[in-house]
Amino acid sequence: MGRVIRSSRVVLPDGSVGPAGVEVHDGRIAAVLPGRRSADVDLGDLVLMPGLVDTHVHVNEPGRTEWEGFATATRAALAGGVTTIVDMPLNSLPPTVSAAALAEKRAAAAGQCHVDVGFWGGAIPGNAGDLASLHAAGVFGFKAFLADSGVPEFPPVTPAELRAAMGAVSALFLVHAEDPDRLGSAPASLVYADFERSRPGAAECSAVEAALDAAEATGSRVHVLHVSDADAAAVIAAGRARGVRVTAETCPHYLVLDAADVPDGATEFKCCPPIRGAANQDRLWAALADGTLDVVVSDHSPSTPALKRGDFASAWGGIASLQLGLPLIWTAAAARGHSIADVVRWMATGPADLVGLRHKGRIAVGADADLVAFDPDAAFTVTPDGLHHRHPVTPYAGRRLTGVVRRVWLGGVKVTPGDPPRGRLLARSADLLEEAR
Structure with a gap:
């Protein structure tokens, strides 16, 4: 039997927000009923x-589960209102660079996932011949680094190798865009500005140009990952204007954190590309508002606490924020005059469309x-003991945020982080959809 979930504030695909009832049947939305009709679940003004x-x-x-695993990552996702994730091909062992490695990844994930999970493949030197079979096995596309990835088993490609990979398979390519020739050597320093200077925005701009050139030459789709420099967003806009099939993302840490506020030695703020200053951040928000940047995603990149210790040169470069993305972005977006419909477009509809998950x-x-019942007016303070990812290392500890996830439904079933996993493993083709219950 179907049932109806009602709210006075339902966010619909046209950007409107108003009273409606959502009828759910067999895990799908069967109808959207306008107005204030009776319902099985009445959320009031949530x-x-x-x-x-x-x-x-x-x-x-597998391989580095002590950094993060499917059980903990997807539990954090669920707590944060994220009902689908797509897993990157690194830093697991083996990396997802062949169909056999994808099979190992899927086997490791089976039965552990609290939300639906899909997978990216990886493009590294020498595996162009494996990309077609990996794509056929169900990955949503391929990630490549133009600079050192931080792990030896996932080396970077040159622009020529990226072009060759794009020519080997018709697929979406994701690019970590930093030009190694423009990156400096970070000094062994506890001062954040020393690290930031070693990874200038010019390195992003140069690498974005290289990625756009490869896509233009091959007719491929390219997606620029974690844009941190606003000048790089301008390069993306120029590429799109000349016909390159390019999309781009940014992340909560670039839209919320300010380089000037990073304390000495606070390596929990380290990520690559780095967090930059307030004026740059304003321009990133403008690029998001005008559509130059398409989506906001977490780049959830955790490690063990030991790897985050040390100075800014030696500490692991990654921020874990999967659980906090929605309140982080809502708090900042609302302060800048954006609506909850904007946040849904950037963090739900846009990412789903990026990978072809139109459902x-x-x-x-x-x-x-x-579905998510969200209280946009409730405030809370981030505390590490409230986080569900494996290691509660966060640059957001003590930050006051607005917006609380009250309920989540996955495939029409109400779920909580404490429930048994019921997420599915997703593949690029609907024919390969596999349930992992």
Whole structure:
């Protein structure tokens, strides 16, 4: 039997927010009923929105499960209103650079996932011949680094190797865009500005140009990952204007954190590319508002606490924020005059469309009934002991945020982080959809 979930504030795909009832049947949205009709579940004034889709998550299992695993990462996602993630091909062992490695990754994930999980493949030197079979096995596309990835088993490609990979398979390519020739050597320093200077925005701009040139030469789709420099966003806009098939993302840490506020020795703020200053951040928000930047995703990249210790040169470069992305972005977006519909477009509909999951990230007939009841007015303070990812290391400890996830439905079933896992493993083709219960 179907049932109806009602709210006075339902976020719909056209950007409108108003009273409606969402009828759910067999895990899908069967109807969207306008007005204030009776319902099985009445949320009152809580916002009813689609579950978020995070297409940039490093789970690290198998091989480095002590950094993060499917059980902990997806539990954190669920707590934060994220109902679908797409896992990056590193830092697991083996990396997802062949169909056999994807099979190992899927076997490790089976039965552990609290939300739906898909997978990216990796493009590294020498595996161009493996990309077609890996794509056929169900990955959503391929990630490549133009600079050192931080792990030896996932080396960077040259622009020529990126072009060759794009020529080997018709797929979406994701690019970590930093030019190694423009990166400096970070000094062994506890001063954040010393680290930031070693990874200038010019390195991003140069690498984005190289990625756009490769996409233009091959006719490929390219997606620029974690844009931190606003000048790089301008390069992306120029490429799009000349016909390159390019999309781009940024992340909560670039939209919320300010380089000037990073304390000495606070390596929990280290990520690559780095957090930059307030004026640059304002321009990133403008690029998001005008559509130059398409989506906001976490780049959840955790490690063990030991790897985050030391100075800014030696500490692991990654921020874990999968659980906090929605309140982080809502708090900052609302302060800048944006609506909850904007946040849904950036964090749910846009990422779902990026990977072709048209049945995700929207409240529409036929879509998966992945839903979130969100209180946009409730405030809370981030405490590490409230985080579900494996190691509660965070640059957001003590930060006051607005917006609390009150309930989550996955495929129409109400779920909590304490429930048994019921997420599915997703593949690029619907024919390869596999349940992992």
